[in-house]
Amino acid sequence: EIVLTQSPGTLSLSPGERVSLSCRASQSASSSYLAWYQQKPGQAPRLLIYGASSRATGIPDRFSGSGSGTDFTLTISRLEPEDFAVYYCQQYGGSPLYTFGQGTKLEIK
Amino acid sequence: QVQLQESGPGLVKPSETLSLTCTVSGGSVSSGSYYWSWIRQPPGKGLEWIGYVYYTGSTNYNPSLKSRVTISVDTSKNQFSLKLSSVTAADTAVYYCARGSYFGGCFDFWGQGTLVTVSS
Numbered sequence: 689e690i691v692l693t694q695s696p697g698t699l700s701l702s703p704g705e706r707v708s709l710s711c712r713a714s715q716s717a718s719s720s721y722l723a724w725y726q727q728k729p730g731q732a733p734r735l736l737i738y739g740a741s742s743r744a745t746g747i748p749d750r751f752s753g754s755g756s757g758t759d760f761t762l763t764i765s766r767l768e769p770e771d772f773a774v775y776y777c778q779q780y781g782g783s784p785l786y787t788f789g790q791g792t793k794l795e796i797k
Numbered sequence: 798q799v800q801l802q803e804s805g806p807g808l809v810k811p812s813e814t815l816s817l818t819c820t821v822s823g824g825s826v827s828s829g830s831y832y833w834s835w836i837r838q839p840p841g842k843g844l845e846w847i848g849y850v851y852y853t854g855s856t857n858y859n860p861s862l863k864s865r866v867t868i869s870v871d872t873s874k875n876q877f878s879l880k881l882s883s884v885t886a887a888d889t890a891v892y893y894c895a896r897g898s899y900f901g902g903c904f905d906f907w908g909q910g911t912l913v914t915v916s917s
Binding site: 718720721723725731732733734735738739744776778779780781783784785786787788789790791 | 834843844845846849857859860861893895897898901902903904905907908909910
C-alpha cells in the first residue's frame with residue numbers, strides 16, 4: 689500500500705500569505721496520478737489539481753502543484769479568505785487503487 | 798454539468814446491510830471514460846476509497862472492505878449502488894459517490910454526501 693503523509697497537520701496563516709503543503713508518498717507514485725482536493729466543512733471535496741500540476745476546471749491560478757517521485761507540493765500563492773479549509777492529496781495506482789493523505793487544515797491566524 | 802446524488806437510509810442497525818444509490822444527471826454512467834466510485838469519511842476523519850464500478854459491471858474494491866462490499870451499476874436508470882454488509886459502528890460515516898476519470902486517476906465530480914449512522 690502506498691501511504692501518503694501530509695504535513696503539517698494544521699497551519700495557521702493570514703490572508704495574503706503564501707503557503708506550501710507537503711504530501712510525501714511511502715514509495716514512488718506516478719506524478720500522472722497525484723491529485724489535490726479542498727474540503728470545506730459540510731461539503732464534498734473539490735478537485736483542485738490532477739496529474740500533480742494541472743489545475744482542474746475553474747480553479748484559480750493562485751493554486752499550483754508540483755513534485756514527482758515521493759514528494760509533492762500544493763502551493764497557494766496568496767491566501768484568500770475562502771481558501772481556509774482542509775486539503776487532501778490522493779494517489780492512484782497502488783493497492784488499494786486510490787489512497788488519500790490524512791489532510792492538512794489551513795486555519796486563519 | 799454532471800451532478801451526483803446519494804440516497805438511502807441514514808440509520809442502519811449493527812450486523813445489517815448498508816445500501817445506498819447514486820443517481821447521475823447531466824452525464825451517463827455508460828460513458829467509457831469514467832469509473833463510478835464510493836468514498837467514505839468518518840466524522841472528523843479523512844477519506845477512504847471503498848470501490849468503483851465501470852459501466853460494463855466490472856468492479857475494483859478496497860482490499861480492507863472487499864469481503865463486505867458490492868458495487869453495481871444500472872445503466873437504464875443512470876445509477877450505481879453500494880451494499881456494505883455486516884456493518885458496525887466503525888462504518889458510521891459520510892458516504893460520497895464520485896466520478897473517477899479513466900485517464901487522470903482522480904475524482905472530478907462528487908455527490909454532496911450522505912451520513913449513515915450504524916446504531917441499534
